[in-house]
Amino acid sequence: MLTEIENKKLAELLFPEVEKTTEYWEEKFPYRKLGKKAEVTRMAPSPTGFIHLGNLYSALADERIAHRHGGVFYLRIEDTDAKRKVDGAVDLIINALRYFNIEFDEGAGFGDDAEQNAYGPYYQTERVEIYHSYAKSLVERGLAYPCFATEEELSKVREEQEENKVLTGYYGKYATWRDKTFAEYEEALKSGAEHVLRLRSQGEEGKEITFHDEIKGDVQLPENIHDIVLLKKDGIPTYHFAHAIDDHLMRTTVVIRGGEWLASVPIHYELFHVLGFKMPKYAHTAHLMKFDEETGGKRKLSKRKDPELSLDFYRKDGYHPHCMKVYLLTLLNSHFEEWHEQHPDEDLNNFPFSVENMSKSGALFDKDKLHNICKNELSRLSEDEVYEFLKTWAEEFEPEKAKLWFADEEKLKSILRLYMGVGAKRRRKDLIFAKQVFELIGYFFGDESEKDEFKLGTEEEKKILAEYLNTFDYADDNSAWFNKLKAVADKLGYASDMKAYKANPEDFKGSVSDIAEAVRISVTGRANTPDLWTIIHIMGEEQMRERINAVLNA
RNA sequence: GGCUUGUUGGUCAAGUGGUCAAGACGUCGCCCUCUCACGGCGAAGACAAGGGUUCGACUCCCUUACAAGCUACCA
Numbered sequence: 001m002l003t004e005i006e007n008k009k010l011a012e013l014l015f016p017e018v019e020k021t022t023e024y025w026e027e028k029f030p031y032r033k034l035g036k037k038a039e040v041t042r043m044a045p046s047p048t049g050f051i052h053l054g055n056l057y058s059a060l061a062d063e064r065i066a067h068r069h070g071g072v073f074y075l076r077i078e079d080t081d082a083k084r085k086v087d088g089a090v091d092l093i094i095n096a097l098r099y100f101n102i103e104f105d106e107g108a109g110f111g112d113d114a115e116q117n118a119y120g121p122y123y124q125t126e127r128v129e130i131y132h133s134y135a136k137s138l139v140e141r142g143l144a145y146p147c148f149a150t151e152e153e154l155s156k157v158r159e160e161q162e163e164n165k166v167l168t169g170y171y172g173k174y175a176t177w178r179d180k181t182f183a184e185y186e187e188a189l190k191s192g193a194e195h196v197l198r199l200r201s202q203g204e205e206g207k208e209i210t211f212h213d214e215i216k217g218d219v220q221l222p223e224n225i226h227d228i229v230l231l232k233k234d235g236i237p238t239y240h241f242a243h244a245i246d247d248h249l250m251r252t253t254v255v256i257r258g259g260e261w262l263a264s265v266p267i268h269y270e271l272f273h274v275l276g277f278k279m280p281k282y283a284h285t286a287h288l289m290k291f292d293e294e295t296g297g298k299r300k301l302s303k304r305k306d307p308e309l310s311l312d313f314y315r316k317d318g319y320h321p322h323c324m325k326v327y328l329l330t331l332l333n334s335h336f337e338e339w340h341e342q343h344p345d346e347d348l349n350n351f352p353f354s355v356e357n358m359s360k361s362g363a364l365f366d367k368d369k370l371h372n373i374c375k376n377e378l379s380r381l382s383e384d385e386v387y388e389f390l391k392t393w394a395e396e397f398e399p400e401k402a403k404l405w406f407a408d409e410e411k412l413k414s415i416l417r418l419y420m421g422v423g424a425k426r427r428r429k430d431l432i433f434a435k436q437v438f439e440l441i442g443y444f445f446g447d448e449s450e451k452d453e454f455k456l457g458t459e460e461e462k463k464i465l466a467e468y469l470n471t472f473d474y475a476d477d478n479s480a481w482f483n484k485l486k487a488v489a490d491k492l493g494y495a496s497d498m499k500a501y502k503a504n505p506e507d508f509k510g511s512v513s514d515i516a517e518a519v520r521i522s523v524t525g526r527a528n529t530p531d532l533w534t535i536i537h538i539m540g541e542e543q544m545r546e547r548i549n550a551v552l553n554a
Numbered sequence: 555g556g557c558u559u560g561u562u563g564g565u566c567a568a569g570u571g572g573u574c575a576a577g578a579c580g581u582c583g584c585c586c587u588c589u590c591a592c593g594g595c596g597a598a599g600a601c602a603a604g605g606g607u608u609c610g611a612c613u614c615c616c617u618u619a620c621a622a623g624c625u626a627c628c629a
Contacts, residue, residue: 046629081628151627158626165555168625196627222557232627239629263558263624286560287622330578334567337578359567361560362622369566369579379592419591426592482588489588498588516588528590 002142006182011139013189014146014197018129018136025130029119029249038071040253042107046078047089051096052309054258054288060328061285062256063102064353071253075107076122076246080236096311100321119250124242131237134245134275135197135230143274144230146195147177148188171201175227197231203270211265214254214283214355224266240267248277254355256283283355288331289362318393318434323374330373333357344380375429383416386431393434404445405438414538415441418530428530443524444539452527454518456510464518465548467491474541478533489515522551
């Protein structure tokens with residue numbers, strides 16, 4: 001045990017450059033003046049420049065919680081790990097979220113003098129002075145000490161511990177630098193040896209803390225007994241130390257983070273208490289999972305193995321951000337889906353989002369469900385909105401083909417009206433994502449990639465087509481046109497009346513539907529399309545005849 | 555290994571001691587119909603297992619199984 005005076009001397013030895021006191025910082029970053037229900041949340045990514053679905057998922061939760069009641073949602077960059085830094089990452093993050101209509105109120109990316117910077121700096125590497133103030137105060141109070149153990153020594157201890165089947169880590173009797181004399185600390189320091197700063201943990205083995213998590217409820221956890229590293233040998237804080245200080249000084253009220261942090265809550269609990277901070281509320285979220293083909297089980301989505309985790313994956317295929325948001329919200333909050341169904345036209349932001357209704361267990365990412373949501377959401381848009389969306393996408397990802405697709409605005413819009421069922425009693429729901437849309441309507445632009453086969457054979461197909469062309473008149477309206485199909489049916493021994501056909505199918509070669517199918521396939525290459533007459537009138541007589549003749553002459 | 559969390563139909567889920575255990579996606583069938591889509595109707599399909607507590611357990615407790623996370627000078 002060091003005396004009070006020795007602690008002070010040690011602190012001075014360790015942090016001679018620190019002048020500002022913790023009180024100074026407390027005053028500089030006062031509690032925020034916000035409404036009673038307002039929460040302060042944050043997104044705190046490392047600047048790897050890689051934003052994935054999981055990040056978006058929890059950013060959405062943070063943003064909703066903050067903005068639900070006029071709170072603040074800010075961006076802090078956790079760049080304490082130098083190895084992970086990437087240039088331009090902050091803009092990448094801001095833009096990625098902006099794409100989904102998620103905006104920060106404050107934090108990194110706002111410019112140094114901005115009002116939105118009042119609790120900054122927001123880069124952890126620029127906050128070292130602050131961390132050191134608190135570190136010094138901890139040393140002064142005998143709650144932290146320098147540790148000169150080398151990596152080799154540490155791993156040797158761990159091996160020993162593993163062998164003896166005791167808890168691994170730097171604690172109790174294994175914490176060799178915990179109870180040195182002042183002279184020993186001073187001597188090691190003077191030798192210039194590398195060292196870290198460790199917490200002198202006050203926890204007791206066997207004791208428990210009970211911790212309330214907003215999602216999981218009350219959780220019993222063992223008290224922290226580890227003398228964890230506060231400051232790394234380069235003076236940069238570890239996540240734990242930075243988390244406590246930053247979220248306290250930035251006056252965060254709710255910390256929403258991945259479930260992998262639940263296990264380190266005891267550390268945070270002790271840190272907050274030892275530093276004299278009030279703990280924020282915590283919500284530990286479950287991870288997005290995926291079905292693993294190899295093992296046949298669920299597993300966490302990993303950015304290495306799963307391309308669909310990357311936001312770019314969805315951007316490339318042209319998923320509309322609104323659809324992604326709806327899907328994520330249905331995963332995020334169990335009551336959202338029902339609410340959205342009841343209020344289809346309400347702004348998503350009016351949904352009463354609450355942490356309590358967040359899922360406890362990891363959800364499997366379900367592409368079918370996503371697609372269903374896309375269909376529904378897209379079908380509610382106007383053809384102009386869809387047109388603009390497709391155009392933006394195509395210009396970025398298919399610039400060559402875009403020229404062809406968007407050469408005739410009216411034509412594309414007619415196609416969209418057809419495929420969306422604009423004007424019909426009910427909308428169609430054919431559109432899922434941009435790439436899929438262009439595959440769907442590719443035949444309008446000469447895309448012959450795959451042709452369906454006519455089930456009654458080529459000979460029959462040619463007979464039907466020849467007869468069809470004979471009587472075809474571009475000026476016919478939809479019903480006149482269809483009556484001619486019926487006439488073709490009668491002439492070739494097919495039933496023109498579906499009811500008659502269904503009553504006695506053996507009396508006919510087939511029905512009008514087969515006539516229509518032959519024409520449909522030769523014109524569009526597909527057995528299934530929306531209204532054929534409309535298609536023909538969008539593409540024009542010339543293109544129709546060309547396509548039919550191509551089949552006839554094959 | 556230790557600590558922690560989780561487990562309701564194929565998937566997402568409601569549910570908080572008494573329900574014929576919601577709903578959505580998917581699947582299948584029927585209807586509508588020139589195909590498809592849309593829409594309508596219907597069907598199949600679940601409380602991980604075993605012990606308790608209780609008049610009564612999906613709900614509370616214990617054990618087991620399975621899954622996930624943590625066990626760093628990474629976050």
